[in-house]
Amino acid sequence: MNTYEELRREVWKANLLLSEHRLALFTWGNVSGYDPDAGVVAIKPSGVPYDALTPEDIVVVSLEGEKVWGSLKPSSDTPTHLVLYREFPGLRGVTHTHAPFSVSWAQAGVDVPLYGTTHADHCVGPVPCTPYLSEGEVQEAYEEETGRLIVRTFKARGVQPLHTPMVLVAGHGPFTWGSSPEESVRHAVILEEICKMALWTRMTNPEVSSLPSYIARKHWERKHGPHAYYGQGS
Amino acid sequence: MNTYEELRREVWKANLLLSEHRLALFTWGNVSGYDPDAGVVAIKPSGVPYDALTPEDIVVVSLEGEKVWGSLKPSSDTPTHLVLYREFPGLRGVTHTHAPFSVSWAQAGVDVPLYGTTHADHCVGPVPCTPYLSEGEVQEAYEEETGRLIVRTFKARGVQPLHTPMVLVAGHGPFTWGSSPEESVRHAVILEEICKMALWTRMTNPEVSSLPSYIARKHWERKHGPHAYYGQGS
Amino acid sequence: MNTYEELRREVWKANLLLSEHRLALFTWGNVSGYDPDAGVVAIKPSGVPYDALTPEDIVVVSLEGEKVWGSLKPSSDTPTHLVLYREFPGLRGVTHTHAPFSVSWAQAGVDVPLYGTTHADHCVGPVPCTPYLSEGEVQEAYEEETGRLIVRTFKARGVQPLHTPMVLVAGHGPFTWGSSPEESVRHAVILEEICKMALWTRMTNPEVSSLPSYIARKHWERKHGPHAYYGQGS
Amino acid sequence: MNTYEELRREVWKANLLLSEHRLALFTWGNVSGYDPDAGVVAIKPSGVPYDALTPEDIVVVSLEGEKVWGSLKPSSDTPTHLVLYREFPGLRGVTHTHAPFSVSWAQAGVDVPLYGTTHADHCVGPVPCTPYLSEGEVQEAYEEETGRLIVRTFKARGVQPLHTPMVLVAGHGPFTWGSSPEESVRHAVILEEICKMALWTRMTNPEVSSLPSYIARKHWERKHGPHAYYGQGS
Numbered sequence: 001m002n003t004y005e006e007l008r009r010e011v012w013k014a015n016l017l018l019s020e021h022r023l024a025l026f027t028w029g030n031v032s033g034y035d036p037d038a039g040v041v042a043i044k045p046s047g048v049p050y051d052a053l054t055p056e057d058i059v060v061v062s063l064e065g066e067k068v069w070g071s072l073k074p075s076s077d078t079p080t081h082l083v084l085y086r087e088f089p090g091l092r093g094v095t096h097t098h099a100p101f102s103v104s105w106a107q108a109g110v111d112v113p114l115y116g117t118t119h120a121d122h123c124v125g126p127v128p129c130t131p132y133l134s135e136g137e138v139q140e141a142y143e144e145e146t147g148r149l150i151v152r153t154f155k156a157r158g159v160q161p162l163h164t165p166m167v168l169v170a171g172h173g174p175f176t177w178g179s180s181p182e183e184s185v186r187h188a189v190i191l192e193e194i195c196k197m198a199l200w201t202r203m204t205n206p207e208v209s210s211l212p213s214y215i216a217r218k219h220w221e222r223k224h225g226p227h228a229y230y231g232q233g234s
Numbered sequence: 235m236n237t238y239e240e241l242r243r244e245v246w247k248a249n250l251l252l253s254e255h256r257l258a259l260f261t262w263g264n265v266s267g268y269d270p271d272a273g274v275v276a277i278k279p280s281g282v283p284y285d286a287l288t289p290e291d292i293v294v295v296s297l298e299g300e301k302v303w304g305s306l307k308p309s310s311d312t313p314t315h316l317v318l319y320r321e322f323p324g325l326r327g328v329t330h331t332h333a334p335f336s337v338s339w340a341q342a343g344v345d346v347p348l349y350g351t352t353h354a355d356h357c358v359g360p361v362p363c364t365p366y367l368s369e370g371e372v373q374e375a376y377e378e379e380t381g382r383l384i385v386r387t388f389k390a391r392g393v394q395p396l397h398t399p400m401v402l403v404a405g406h407g408p409f410t411w412g413s414s415p416e417e418s419v420r421h422a423v424i425l426e427e428i429c430k431m432a433l434w435t436r437m438t439n440p441e442v443s444s445l446p447s448y449i450a451r452k453h454w455e456r457k458h459g460p461h462a463y464y465g466q467g468s
Numbered sequence: 469m470n471t472y473e474e475l476r477r478e479v480w481k482a483n484l485l486l487s488e489h490r491l492a493l494f495t496w497g498n499v500s501g502y503d504p505d506a507g508v509v510a511i512k513p514s515g516v517p518y519d520a521l522t523p524e525d526i527v528v529v530s531l532e533g534e535k536v537w538g539s540l541k542p543s544s545d546t547p548t549h550l551v552l553y554r555e556f557p558g559l560r561g562v563t564h565t566h567a568p569f570s571v572s573w574a575q576a577g578v579d580v581p582l583y584g585t586t587h588a589d590h591c592v593g594p595v596p597c598t599p600y601l602s603e604g605e606v607q608e609a610y611e612e613e614t615g616r617l618i619v620r621t622f623k624a625r626g627v628q629p630l631h632t633p634m635v636l637v638a639g640h641g642p643f644t645w646g647s648s649p650e651e652s653v654r655h656a657v658i659l660e661e662i663c664k665m666a667l668w669t670r671m672t673n674p675e676v677s678s679l680p681s682y683i684a685r686k687h688w689e690r691k692h693g694p695h696a697y698y699g700q701g702s
Numbered sequence: 703m704n705t706y707e708e709l710r711r712e713v714w715k716a717n718l719l720l721s722e723h724r725l726a727l728f729t730w731g732n733v734s735g736y737d738p739d740a741g742v743v744a745i746k747p748s749g750v751p752y753d754a755l756t757p758e759d760i761v762v763v764s765l766e767g768e769k770v771w772g773s774l775k776p777s778s779d780t781p782t783h784l785v786l787y788r789e790f791p792g793l794r795g796v797t798h799t800h801a802p803f804s805v806s807w808a809q810a811g812v813d814v815p816l817y818g819t820t821h822a823d824h825c826v827g828p829v830p831c832t833p834y835l836s837e838g839e840v841q842e843a844y845e846e847e848t849g850r851l852i853v854r855t856f857k858a859r860g861v862q863p864l865h866t867p868m869v870l871v872a873g874h875g876p877f878t879w880g881s882s883p884e885e886s887v888r889h890a891v892i893l894e895e896i897c898k899m900a901l902w903t904r905m906t907n908p909e910v911s912s913l914p915s916y917i918a919r920k921h922w923e924r925k926h927g928p929h930a931y932y933g934q935g936s
C-alpha cells in the first residue's frame with residue numbers, strides 16, 4: 001500500500017513554514033502538494049495547530065476529493081485547492097493564509113497595482129482580486145465555488161496562473177501556488193511583502209502611478225524569460 | 235480548605251500568555267477564570283509583572299468580590315470582570331489588555347466593522363465600542379460601572395455575548411471572554427488581529443463596505459453552527 | 469576615592485534596556501542617573517554601542533558638567549540632561565532615545581493628545597512638543613539650550629514635570645525622566661507606545677476628540693493620587 | 703595567486719548583516735567591497751540565500767566587471783555597483799536591499815524630506831529619488847544604466863555622495879555606500895529608519911515642513927564637520 005510518505009513530509013514541512021514566516025496564527029492557513037503521477041493531493045488536516053502537526057496527520061485525497069490516506073478530516077478549504085490543481089496545469093503546491101497585509105487588500109476588494117520591481121520579479125501584472133461570490137454560490141458549495149471564482153477571474157482577464165502565481169479572494173484572503181508546496185509558501189511570503197509595500201507606497205504618495213511596463217517586463221524576463229540571467233542558472 | 239489550586243494554575247498560565255503574545259507591556263493586562271461549581275473567580279493580583287507572577291500570587295474572590303483566598307490585592311479591574319461573569323451566562327474566562335491596535339480603535343471610539351472572513355469566523359457582527367461612562371459613573375464605582383456599560387451596550391444592541399466574545403470600552407481598551415481563561419486570551423489575540431486588518435483595510439480603500447452578510451453567516455456557521463464542519467469535530 | 473560604582477552600574481544597566489526595548493539603534497540613545505547626595509550625574513559615554521558598554525565606561529560629571537570620574541567623553545547630550553536635573557527637582561534618571569513613533573511625533577512638531585487611559589495612567593495631560601530652537605541658540609550652546617527649551621516649555625504651559633514625565637523636542641526626539649534611571653527608560657517605552665496608539669487612533673478616526681477630563685483624572689489618581697489603589701501599595 | 707581572502711570575508715560578513723537586520727528576504731539584497739590597491743571588487747553571487755553563503759562563494763571582479771576569482775556568477779546588480787565605485791571616489795562598500803520602507807518611498811518616486819535630526823546626523827539634505835530609466839536604457843544595459851542614473855542624479859543636483867551616502871532608484875529600491883562594506887550596510891539600516899519615520903511624520907502631520915537648515919547643519923557638523931565632537935574622537 002502506497003502511504004505517500006514523501007509527499008506528506010514535504011507538505012508537513014511546508015505547513016510549518018506558515019507559522020515560521022508568521023503568515024498564519026493558530027490554525028489559520030493550509031498548504032497542499034500535488035503528485036501528478038499518483039494523481040493525489042496531500043493537505044493539512046482541519047483545525048490542527050502547526051506545533052502539534054506530524055507527517056502522519058497530513059491527509060491524502062484524490063483530485064476529486066475522496067480520501068485515500070489518513071485518519072483525520074482534511075482542511076475545510078480542500079475543495080478550493082482541488083479546483084486549482086484541476087484547472088491550472090502545472091501546479092504542484094497551493095497555499096492559503098490569513099497574513100494581515102494580504103487579507104487587508106482582499107478585504108479592501110481591490111487589485112494590488114504593480115508599483116515596483118519587487119512585484120515585477122514575481123508577477124507580470126497586478127495581483128488580481130476577485131469579486132465576491134454570489135449568495136447562491138456560497139450556500140451551495142462555498143469552498144469549491146471559491147476555486148471556480150479564482151479560475152473564472154484569471155480567464156476573464158487573460159492572466160496566466162504561472163506568470164502571476166497569487167490571487168486575493170475578496171473579503172477573505174490570499175491563495176498562492178507554485179512548482180512545489182514550498183514554493184507556494186514562498187509566494188505567500190512575497191505576496192505579503194508586495195501588499196505591505198503597496199499600501200505604504202500609496203500612503204507616501206497617493207498620486208503614484210504604476211511602474212512603466214518596460215521596466216516591469218525587464219525584471220520578469222531577467223528572472224523568468226528565455227534569456228534569464230538571475231541566479232546561478234542550470 | 236479549598237485552595238483552588240487548579241483554577242489558580244489555569245489563570246496563572248493564561249496571564250503569562252499576555253506577554254508571550256505581546257498583548258500587554260509591564261502590568262497592563264489581566265486574565266481571570268470562573269469556577270461555577272465553587273462560585274469563585276481567580277484573577278491576577280494588581281501591579282505584579284508577568285515574569286514575577288507565580289500561581290500562589292493569583293487571588294481568588296467570590297462573585298461579589300470578597301476575597302476567599304490569597305494574600306495580595308486583586309487586579310483593580312476585578313469589579314469589571316465580576317459584572318461580566320454575573321451578567322453574561324456561560325463565561326469561564328475574561329481578559330483585559332492594552333494591545334495597541336485594539337486600544338487605538340477603542341480610543342477612536344468606533345465599532346470595528348465586519349470587513350472579512352477572519353472577523354466572521356469569530357463574531358457574528360461588528361465588534362461593539364461602548365460610549366464613554368458619565369462623570370457620575372466614573373466617580374462612584376468606576377470599574378464596576380465599566381462592566382455595567384459593557385452589559386448595557388450588548389443588551390441595547392441585541393448582541394449575544396457568546397456570539398461576539400469581545401468589546402472595546404471607549405477611550406480605554408478591549409475586554410474579551412470565552413469558555414476558559416485561555417480562550418479569552420485567544421480572543422484578545424484575534425481582536426488585535428481584526429483591529430489591525432480593519433485599519434489597514436480602510437487605509438487601502440477608504441470606500442470599502444462590509445462583507446456581504448451571507449458570506450459572514452456562512453463563515454460563522456462553518457465553525458460554530460449546528461452543521462459546523464471546521465476542525466476534527468467530536 | 470569615591471568611584472560611584474553603584475550609580476554607574478545602575479546607569480549601565482538602564483542603558484542596556486534601550487536596545488532590549490528597541491528604543492535606540494547603534495548608539496542613538498543615552499540614559500543618565502543623578503545622585504543628589506554626591507551631587508553627581510553618571511551618563512553613557514558618547515558613541516559607544518550598547519553591546520560594547522561596561523560599567524567602567526560610564527562617565528561621572530558634576531551638575532555643572534565637569535568630569536569627576538572616567539576616561540571617556542560623556543554623551544554629547546550631557547548638557548541637556550544636566551539642565552533637567554538642575555531645573556526639575558526630584559529627577560533621578562533621564563533618558564533620550566530615537567524611538568521611531570516618538571521621533572515621528574517630534575518631527576511632526578505637535579503635542580500628543582491625551583486620547584485614552586493608557587496615556588492618562590502616566591501623564592495628566594498631552595505630551596508637550598517644544599517649538600524649534602532659534603538659530604542663535606543652536607549656534608551658541610545647542611545641547612544646553614535644548615534643556616532650557618524643555619524647561620521653558622513646561623513653565624510656559626504650567627506643566628508639572630513629575631506629572632508629565634516626558635517631552636518631545638521638535639524635529640529631534642523624546643526626553644523622559646523618572647525617580648530612577650530605570651524608571652526614565654520605562655517612561656521612554658510608554659511614550660513610544662502612547663505615540664504609536666495616538667497615530668493609529670487618528671488614522672482610525674480623524675475626527676477623534678480627547679478623552680473626557682473626568683476619566684483622565686480618575687486614571688491618574690487611581691495610580692498616583694493620595695487615594696491610589698492600583699498595585700500592592702506600601 | 704591572490705585569493706582576496708580578507709576582502710571576501712569582509713564582504714561575506716556584511717552580506718550576512720542584511721538578513722540579521724531584516725533588510726532582505728530570500729536573496730533580495732547584495733553587498734560589495736572595493737579594494738583600491740588591488741583594483742578589485744568582491745560581491746555576493748547571484749541568487750544564493752544568506753544562510754547558505756560562505757566566504758568561498760563571494761566573487762571577485764575587476765572594476766570593469768571581468769571575473770578575477772571565484773566559480774559562481776556575481777550578483778546581477780554588479781554593473782550598478784561598479785559604476786558607483788568608478789564615479790564616486792572614496793567608496794569602499796556598496797549595499798542594495800529591498801527593505802520595505804525604503805522600497806515604498808522608491809516606488810512612490812519622491813525624495814525623502816529632511817524632517818529631523820536622525821536624518822541630519824547622516825545626510826546633509828533630502829535622500830534623492832532618481833527618475834525612471836528610459837525604455838532604451840532599460841533594454842540596452844539595465845544594471846549599468848541604473849548606476850549611471852544615480853551618478854547623473856547626484857551631479858544634476860550638486861549632491862556630494864560622501865555627504866549623502868544613499869539614494870532611492872525610482873520604482874526599484876535603495877542603494878547605499880560607505881567607507882567599508884559594513885558601513886554601507888549600516889547606512890541601509892539608517893535609510894530604512896529614516897524612511898519609516900518620514901512616512902509616520904507625514905501621517906501625523908500632513909502639513910509638516912522640513913527641519914530648519916541651521917539645525918540640520920548643526921547635527922551634521924556635530925558628527926562629521928572639522929569640529930565634530932560626537933563620539934570618542936581619534
